[in-house]
Amino acid sequence: MIKEITPKSQDFSAWYTDVVRKTDLADYTAMKGCMVIKPYGYALWENIRDALDRRIKETGHQNAYxxxxxxxxxxxxxxxxxxxxxxxxxxxxxxxxxxxEERLAIRPTSEAIICSIYSKWVQSYRDLPILINQWANVVRWEKVTRLFLRTTEFLWQEGHTCHRTMEEAQEETIKMLRVYQEFAETELAMPVIAGQKTENEKFPGALTTYSIEAMMSDGKALQAGTSHNLGQHFSKMFDIIFEDEDHERKHVWQTSWGVSTRLVGGVIMTHGDENGLILPPRIAPIQVVIVPIFKASNRDAVLSAAATVQSRLKAAGVRAHLDDRDTQTPGWKFNEYEMKGVPLRLEIGPKDIEKQQCVLARRDTREKIFCPLAALEERLPGLLAQIQTDMLERARKFRNDNTRKTSNYDEFMELIEKERGFILAPWCGDTEIELLIKDETKATIRCIPLDAASELIPAAEGATCIRSGRPAKYNVYFARAY
RNA sequence: CGGGGCGUAGCGCAGCCUGGUUAGCGUGCCUGCCUUGGGAGCAGGAGGCCGGCGGUUCAAAUCCGCCCGCCCCGACCA
Known part of the structure; x- marks a missing residue:
């Protein structure tokens, strides 16, 4: 069957839903707003999760539940x-x-329950820092849901840490923001802007919220991860108190940070094209699909050669899948795995075996390459790495090409309406003006970008706010968002 | 929560306006043959509480009412 995907250029939203469902990532269920993550989608999530989990542990955190x-x-x-x-x-x-007697909330996030427990764990400055992460499901009763992007129940990780000083908590907040950024760019090939959220957009209960913001290929922004400096708001309410070296009883300084299954939606919308998914090799459930091409007369010889190739690739650390079904034609398989975003296809048929070679076809560029069978172990890992790099650069170029600067409000309105993308514009810092712009253009301030030292960058001397005309505090990123 | 769309075979749909034999088409599924370098072909076969409840009628997938569910666009929303 030819599975038609709504053209991306015609209706991005329908394209997205078609891709998710037809590639077997996820589907709707009897429970409104909740999705079933199907094996292919869950394998993708597991790879994302594992890549991030590694980083969370490398930065000294432990998992708990x-x-x-x-x-x-x-x-x-x-x-x-x-x-x-x-x-x-x-x-x-x-x-x-x-x-x-008392109602129970199903966690929309776990600050409250975790803080109540931390208050028992913390007695002394020697108990600090507490560096804990949990992988869990949370529920938020959203009125409008979208597969992966906003579901009633979703999977995520949430880090919750306690520190002795304000400086240490701030350092942790920024550290994890940068972990998210490096992770998104390295593993998901998704370039992001790291910045601080405005007062209006920050997490309820936080002192400061930071986020990484990605641009989807329809020009809309996706908040891909958040990191909060909670200050002492929660420790004061939950009595998380320690006795410091100076014998004084003090409240801990806290952070929390999270990313969710929304990242899967981000990957789809960052890289996908008219033919479906394009998955970055580092997280793709299948990195190379081997499609054997055979007739009844040479079936055994071709399948045996294909199986050898598969075991060699597996031994070389490549996630290789051999599709040896004879119920589907090679052409059908080509289309199927292209739709499913498998980064590389390896074709092997009688002609190839004769020449001791195979055909490699890249999903991202659709380029076909002949490769000697003997050189597979040597060539494939490098080729996959190259695809990963090219995907990141392609996405970065798209993001940069669709990021515009202006200090003229008429131009701003026209850009948001016609071009979408990010607009970097000066802002006075007032919430009222932020809300006014949102009301007039549906664009929100995605973040106030950080410099290399993770400090806010003040606007140039004499710069004026794009809407109020008053002196500008910062240049901020505006966009319509998911 | 407001506006719109849709519920008929696993999936995608037609039929409904104008009620009337056994509810049809594509695809998928099962059997067999044949094929396999970009979504093959032929033949046979299985598969339906026509979303639910009620009403009108001799007769309802079709007309009427209520309900349920899903999708889209808004509003709302870390």
Missing amino acids: FPLFVPESLLKKEAAHVEGFAPEVAWVTHGGNDEL
């Missing part, structure tokens, strides 16, 4: 926090047939 339920009294302790999340919390009111 905390309860799914949050008693209402705990969730309510931090006022801004509960106010921010109240509209999207799912509540458990009954245990069996009996109504509960």
Whole structure:
């Protein structure tokens, strides 16, 4: 069957949904707003998860697991926090047939439950820092859902740390933001802008929120990860207190940071094309698909050669899949694996075996390359690395080509409407002006970018805000967002 | 929550306006033959509470009412 994908240029949204469903990443379920992540999609998520988990551990964190339920009294302790999340919390009111004395929230995030536990763990400055991460599911009762991008239940990791000083917490916040950035660019081939969120956009209960912002190929922004400096807001409400070396009792300084299955949506929308997915080799469930081409007369010889190639590639550390089905034609398989975004296809038929070679076809460029069979181990890892690099550079070029600067509001409005993309523009720093711009253009401030030292960059002397005309504080990224 | 669209075979759809034999088409699935370097071909076969409930009628996939679900666009939203 020819699985038609709605052309990307015609209807990006329909294209996205078609790609997710037809490539077997995920599907809708009987539970509205919740998706089933199918094996191919879950394998992709596992690769993403493992690549990030490695980095989280390398930076000194340990994994743990905390309860799914949050008693209402705990969730309510931090006022801004509960106010921010109240509209999207799912509540458990009954245990069996009996109504509960206290409602239980299904975690929309775990600050409250984790802080209540940390208060027992922390006594002395010697207990600090606490550097813990958990991989979990959370529930947010969103009114509008999109596969991977915003689902009622989703999978994520959330890091929750406690520190002795404000400086140490800030250092941790930025460290993890930069881990996310390096991870997104290296593993997902997704270039991101690291920056600080405005007061209006920050996490409920945080002192400062930072994020990495990616540009999707329709020019809209996707918040791909966040890192929060929580200050002492939670430690004061949850009594996370330690006795310091100077004998004083002090509240800890905290951070939290997370990325979710939304990243899968980001990968799809960053790299995909008219033919479907294009997966970065480092996270692709299948890096190389081997398609044997045979007739009944030479079937055994070709399949045996193909199997040898597969075991050699596996031994070389390449995730190679051999599709030896004879129920589908080679042409059908070519199209199928292209749609599924497999970075490299390896064709091997009788003519190839005769010449001791095979055909390699790149998914990203559609280029075909002849390769001697003897050179596979030597060539393939490098070729996969090259595809990964090329994908990142291609995405970066797209992002840069669609990032524009202006200080003229009329031009700003026209760019947002006609070109989308990011617009770097001067802003006075007032929330009212931010909201006014959002109201007038649907564009939000994605972030205030950071310099190499992770400091905010002040606007040039004399620069004026694009909307208010008052002196500008920063040049900020505007975009319409998911 | 507002506006729009859609629920008929695993998937995608036609039929409905104008009620009437056994509800059809494509694809997928099963059997066999044949094929395999860009989504092959032939033959046979299985598969339906026509989203649910109620109403009108001699007769409802079709007309009417209510309900449920899903999708899209808004509004809302770390």
